[in-house]
Amino acid sequence: MSAPALLEIADLRLSYRTESGAVRAVDGVNLELQRNEALVVLGESGCGKSSLAKTLLRLLPRNAVAPEGVVRLDGEDILGYSEERFRREVRWVRIALVMQAAMNALNPVIRVGEQVAEPLRIHRGWSRRRALERAAEAFSEVGIATDFLSRYPHELSGGMRQRAVIAMALVTEPDIVLLDEPTSALDVLTQAAIMNVLKRIKAERGMSFILITHDVATSSELADRVALMYAGQIVEEAAAERFFTAPAHPYSQMLMAAVPKLHQQQPPRPIPGRPPSLLDPPAGCRFAARCPQRIDRCSEAPPSTTLAPRHRSRCWLHAGGKR
Amino acid sequence: MRRTTSVSETPGSEKPGSERSIGERPGNPSAGVATATRGTVATGGVEATGTGAVTTGGAATPTAPTYQQPHQPLLTVEALQTHFELRQWGFLRVGSVRAVDGVSFTLDHGESATIVGESGCGKSSLARTLLGLHRPTAGRVTFAGTDLATLRGRALKAYRAAVGYVQQDPYGALPPFMKIRRILEEPLIVHGVGTRRAREERIAAALEEVGLEPAHETWQKFPHQLSGGQQQRVVIARALLLRPKLIIADEPVSMLDASVRAEILELLRTIQRQHRLALLYITHDLSTVRHYAHRAMVMYAGRIVEQGPVERLLDRPHHPYTRALLAALVDPDAANAHQQRPIPAGEPPSLLHPPSGCRFHPRCPAIMVGRCEHFDPEEAHPRPGHRVACWLHSR
Amino acid sequence: MSPWRDGLRRLRRYPSALLGALIIVALLATAVYAVVTIPYSEAQRLWRGGDLWQELPVNAGPVWADRLFGGDAPRTLRIPTAAAPIAEEAYEGVRITEQRLTFDFTYSEFPSEINLFLGSSGSDRQPFVRATWITPQGEQIPLDARRIGANERISISQNQTLEGRLGAPPQIGLFSATSAGAGTDQQALEVQQGTYQLLLETVHFAETSELHGELIVYGQVHGWAGTDHQRRDLSVALLWGTPIALAFGLIAAVGTTVTTLIIAAAGVWFRGWVDAVIQRLTEINIILPLLPILVMIGTLYSTSIWLMLGVVVVLGIFSAGIKMYRAMLLPIREAPYITAAQAYGASDLRIILRYMVPRILPVLIPTFVTLIPTYVFLEASLAVLGLGDPILPTWGKILYDAQDQSALYHGFYYWVLSPAALLMLTGLGFALLGFALDRVFNPRLRSL
Numbered sequence A: 001m002s003a004p005a006l007l008e009i010a011d012l013r014l015s016y017r018t019e020s021g022a023v024r025a026v027d028g029v030n031l032e033l034q035r036n037e038a039l040v041v042l043g044e045s046g047c048g049k050s051s052l053a054k055t056l057l058r059l060l061p062r063n064a065v066a067p068e069g070v071v072r073l074d075g076e077d078i079l080g081y082s083e084e085r086f087r088r089e090v091r092w093v094r095i096a097l098v099m100q101a102a103m104n105a106l107n108p109v110i111r112v113g114e115q116v117a118e119p120l121r122i123h124r125g126w127s128r129r130r131a132l133e134r135a136a137e138a139f140s141e142v143g144i145a146t147d148f149l150s151r152y153p154h155e156l157s158g159g160m161r162q163r164a165v166i167a168m169a170l171v172t173e174p175d176i177v178l179l180d181e182p183t184s185a186l187d188v189l190t191q192a193a194i195m196n197v198l199k200r201i202k203a204e205r206g207m208s209f210i211l212i213t214h215d216v217a218t219s220s221e222l223a224d225r226v227a228l229m230y231a232g233q234i235v236e237e238a239a240a241e242r243f244f245t246a247p248a249h250p251y252s253q254m255l256m257a258a259v260p261k262l263h264q265q266q267p268p269r270p271i272p273g274r275p276p277s278l279l280d281p282p283a284g285c286r287f288a289a290r291c292p293q294r295i296d297r298c299s300e301a302p303p304s305t306t307l308a309p310r311h312r313s314r315c316w317l318h319a320g321g322k323r
Numbered sequence B: 001m002r003r004t005t006s007v008s009e010t011p012g013s014e015k016p017g018s019e020r021s022i023g024e025r026p027g028n029p030s031a032g033v034a035t036a037t038r039g040t041v042a043t044g045g046v047e048a049t050g051t052g053a054v055t056t057g058g059a060a061t062p063t064a065p066t067y068q069q070p071h072q073p074l075l076t077v078e079a080l081q082t083h084f085e086l087r088q089w090g091f092l093r094v095g096s097v098r099a100v101d102g103v104s105f106t107l108d109h110g111e112s113a114t115i116v117g118e119s120g121c122g123k124s125s126l127a128r129t130l131l132g133l134h135r136p137t138a139g140r141v142t143f144a145g146t147d148l149a150t151l152r153g154r155a156l157k158a159y160r161a162a163v164g165y166v167q168q169d170p171y172g173a174l175p176p177f178m179k180i181r182r183i184l185e186e187p188l189i190v191h192g193v194g195t196r197r198a199r200e201e202r203i204a205a206a207l208e209e210v211g212l213e214p215a216h217e218t219w220q221k222f223p224h225q226l227s228g229g230q231q232q233r234v235v236i237a238r239a240l241l242l243r244p245k246l247i248i249a250d251e252p253v254s255m256l257d258a259s260v261r262a263e264i265l266e267l268l269r270t271i272q273r274q275h276r277l278a279l280l281y282i283t284h285d286l287s288t289v290r291h292y293a294h295r296a297m298v299m300y301a302g303r304i305v306e307q308g309p310v311e312r313l314l315d316r317p318h319h320p321y322t323r324a325l326l327a328a329l330v331d332p333d334a335a336n337a338h339q340q341r342p343i344p345a346g347e348p349p350s351l352l353h354p355p356s357g358c359r360f361h362p363r364c365p366a367i368m369v370g371r372c373e374h375f376d377p378e379e380a381h382p383r384p385g386h387r388v389a390c391w392l393h394s395r
Numbered sequence C: 001m002s003p004w005r006d007g008l009r010r011l012r013r014y015p016s017a018l019l020g021a022l023i024i025v026a027l028l029a030t031a032v033y034a035v036v037t038i039p040y041s042e043a044q045r046l047w048r049g050g051d052l053w054q055e056l057p058v059n060a061g062p063v064w065a066d067r068l069f070g071g072d073a074p075r076t077l078r079i080p081t082a083a084a085p086i087a088e089e090a091y092e093g094v095r096i097t098e099q100r101l102t103f104d105f106t107y108s109e110f111p112s113e114i115n116l117f118l119g120s121s122g123s124d125r126q127p128f129v130r131a132t133w134i135t136p137q138g139e140q141i142p143l144d145a146r147r148i149g150a151n152e153r154i155s156i157s158q159n160q161t162l163e164g165r166l167g168a169p170p171q172i173g174l175f176s177a178t179s180a181g182a183g184t185d186q187q188a189l190e191v192q193q194g195t196y197q198l199l200l201e202t203v204h205f206a207e208t209s210e211l212h213g214e215l216i217v218y219g220q221v222h223g224w225a226g227t228d229h230q231r232r233d234l235s236v237a238l239l240w241g242t243p244i245a246l247a248f249g250l251i252a253a254v255g256t257t258v259t260t261l262i263i264a265a266a267g268v269w270f271r272g273w274v275d276a277v278i279q280r281l282t283e284i285n286i287i288l289p290l291l292p293i294l295v296m297i298g299t300l301y302s303t304s305i306w307l308m309l310g311v312v313v314v315l316g317i318f319s320a321g322i323k324m325y326r327a328m329l330l331p332i333r334e335a336p337y338i339t340a341a342q343a344y345g346a347s348d349l350r351i352i353l354r355y356m357v358p359r360i361l362p363v364l365i366p367t368f369v370t371l372i373p374t375y376v377f378l379e380a381s382l383a384v385l386g387l388g389d390p391i392l393p394t395w396g397k398i399l400y401d402a403q404d405q406s407a408l409y410h411g412f413y414y415w416v417l418s419p420a421a422l423l424m425l426t427g428l429g430f431a432l433l434g435f436a437l438d439r440v441f442n443p444r445l446r447s448l
């Protein structure tokens, strides 16, 4: 391990109570994030990415069971903080979140500028005036003309609204910005434009990002590191160079081959089957049912194996499993 | 020249009550000739009827249709315009959104073409116009020799059976309060297909075809019990049920997980080939085009700015807009994180007041001031089957 | 699982829903029982009243209510002549018979009224009867002596001269321990318990002449529901009020909700002038007040419950509900599945009925359930205003009579309370169920 991590997540678990039982949406996640690093959490929808984000920010729905595990921010276990302390010292002050589909959740009857300035007034207790001035700065940072401050959400295009919610996460200058599928509903040009903004901010401001997405191509636009999630668990965590050129986990390999790409002579090869239900996940490797390299031991849960510094995989092929 | 009613209703009167009557290769030579002639005039180029020939090249290209010339395309779109009147207080006309503004193309039997463009450029409006859900403001859509505008009653219904529709949002496209079986039975009931047994068999066959077997298990479910990919398969099954000649798929994978996109596109391609269907695949994402269509058309602000065989369009794009679209796309690569992507400046134009001349000129890096902003570009043909509406290529 | 079954399953977790459903089921059972045991025509006949009820006391309270508070109010005693042995003597040309109608009076309160019903048959010549009251101590009090026709009603408690002689109304004077002289305080009079006799001495003027009849000592309580001022047993109206109230509420609620929904959906679907017409009609109709219109129709035309029902439904169609449904249906109109249905050729009617209306039905069920009691109350209000159906027994009619007879002033609480309780029970049952249904089916209120 090199420098102490900015954010360290160890064995984080979260489940939801439902009528048919507990949905184990986050099931033993280990991750770490360094300063000025961008970590991409990649995974199919339903694998628990948003739940992970909501757990980190403690924005959980009512049927969520209290999360277990450790979340250390600069060495302090923030999971143990009281609600009040968390709100005062962590949420939006140090970690900000752009929720999935947040751009459609803007309040339609409040001017965008006011909404972007709101975190400052709530979490920093700034005056309206001062907060609005800072919001204007955040607007130009994400590439929206400042005269949009006084517009209503419906007067903005989808791309503009998404930029506005990103600005809302940036105003308080947090250490970590968590982005949950920030571009999934947008068309490719707008996606690229927003990723450009994020890249620029990361370079200029030295912020750390956790980007959550299901789109491999988008993930490569920001990632220093990639964590691939499958059925509530991280199956591979690696540096971006490694992940996009030589992924280790069979699921990583298959996922890379499954997405349509622009320059590609072979047609993509879809992954057969579906992810398991999180209500009753298989005891062994969760990918086993779809895995072509499956061996006998795969019916037991594989441990997370370190393949190289900061490269881990959760697969028996790497944990010394024999046929 | 006006088409007479007798011709337009020929398919219907030949096979009364049959849901297959429209879209069958026409048995009426005079109708075929008439359309072919008009098609040539409207598309105004050497390759007006030569799309089949164009698409035969390329190893990775899906099987191209093998119809002999002279033939009549399945779908002919000529100078199509769909404008939406904007009214205040329900009557005061404040302008019109020129969502589709002069689109011409043809689609052969069994051919698949893709329409690519940013959101808001009019793709869905075009699709809905072709489906007969919007009345075109001007221009003409001819399907299997019949002018869409002349269709009424039974003939219109037959047309609806002949064209399948797959939408962007698979969950929204399925009534949430019906079981899959009921959802799939609906089109069959609407078209008065057979007994309950016959319908069930057809539904089962369709579900199996889209890979949702065992059918009797799937059809017990409600849409929300299926994953997005499965929902989209149901939508595709519904589009197939009435045995269409053409399927219009409007962004069928945009809302799906990246990992299941290939699956659905592959399914569409298989179905298209097996049933020799024409497929119009609409998308905003050029990276999902390569293996799944013969021909690509790039749409910008209500117009088609470039069209040609998919491979050529992706590898040798001519129009500055196509180039910009391609430049903004990335394949997964760690280096992406460290370079800004070139993106055309500005936002897509308002369709309420589209720019004069070339619609792309305010964002175009290659603009030729003095020409581009005043005159509509003439269409150039760098190659047979490859057409570009840009002054760079039609000097 | 179907959303309906899923909803029902979730509903079971609300005890209030269970209670509401229980109340509704009980009401339904009552309604069915009423309709089965008392046919429609019979109910009308009973409610018309008249001699039908002559053996019941006036304004008697329910037995259970009296006993509940430790009361010992007398029930009605009926002593038929047929049960009493006849002693007969023959004279020249006449027969003299003697009958003693004997009964035990064990209550500690006085009866409310005493009537003797007598009739003669067998001859044109009416027999002559002398009636004498014999107290347990054997004191003989002459009551009346007269000729008896085919059907005579001798109202003993209304006998002014007797009252004068007894110093108290006869139903009290005849049963009190100490004979009350003039001026005694009637409140202080005590009931004399024991065996009373009514001695009937009859002179028959023909061989075939016969006397029959009965003595009725009216109680102060009757049955489980009591009686009203016309001696009608309220249980008839309380029972029969149930099916009428439920039917009225249900038909009005179904009629208005369904038609309103379909019309709203048609407006949303067709847009343009159809929508405009529906909107304007609604706006006009919203301003028109429902109750005054009903009162007007009731006063000028007819108060038949079915006419009222029709008017309520017609006026209820273009109600504020249309605006609400419209707001709910507008986004649904744009739903992709509707476009898909259009694309495969579904007709307008099919789209409205099969795709738009069912989409919001789950949301409407609670509204619909809570709407039922509203109409039940409306019907009751009309009846209280004197615009109740002229021939049918309803809860509202009972309330109207009670109010008309100043029931509360006279202390006849049961007369007001029982129909009011039933009305409130109806309201409560449907409201409890409706609110729980709202939680289950209305996604806005639903939280995980």
Ligand SMILES: Nc1ncnc2c1ncn2[C@@H]1O[C@H](COP(=O)(O)OP(=O)(O)O)[C@@H](O)[C@H]1O
Binding pocket: A016, A017, A018, A023, A025, A043, A044, A045, A046, A047, A048, A049, A050, A051, A052, A061, A063, A278, C448
């Ligand atoms: N509030 C909730 N109650 C019950 N299950 C939930 C809830 N939120 C999410 N889930 C389930 O948890 C799993 C993970 O969901 P989510 O974190 O949203 O995944 P992702 O963001 O990767 O798509 C899914 O199976 C989802 O159905």
Ligand SMILES: Nc1ncnc2c1ncn2[C@@H]1O[C@H](COP(=O)(O)OP(=O)(O)O)[C@@H](O)[C@H]1O
Binding pocket: B084, B097, B099, B117, B118, B119, B120, B121, B122, B123, B124, B125, B126, B351
């Ligand atoms: N029914 C309609 N009424 C008015 N404007 C419409 C309608 N449908 C689409 N538009 C407008 O037409 C333009 C093109 O929209 P659309 O065809 O949906 O584009 P795309 O599918 O390419 O995103 C947009 O500006 C949209 O607002």
Ligand code: SF4
Binding pocket: B319, B320, B321, B358, B359, B360, B361, B362, B364, B365, B366, B367, B368, B372, B377, B389, B390, B391, B392
């Ligand atoms: S016509 Fe001119 S403005 Fe338009 S794309 Fe070509 S070069 Fe650019």
Ligand SMILES: [Mg+2]
Binding pocket: A045, A046, A049, A050, A051, A100, A180, A181
């Ligand atoms: Mg998510």
Ligand SMILES: [Mg+2]
Binding pocket: B120, B123, B124, B125, B250, B251
């Ligand atoms: Mg669209």
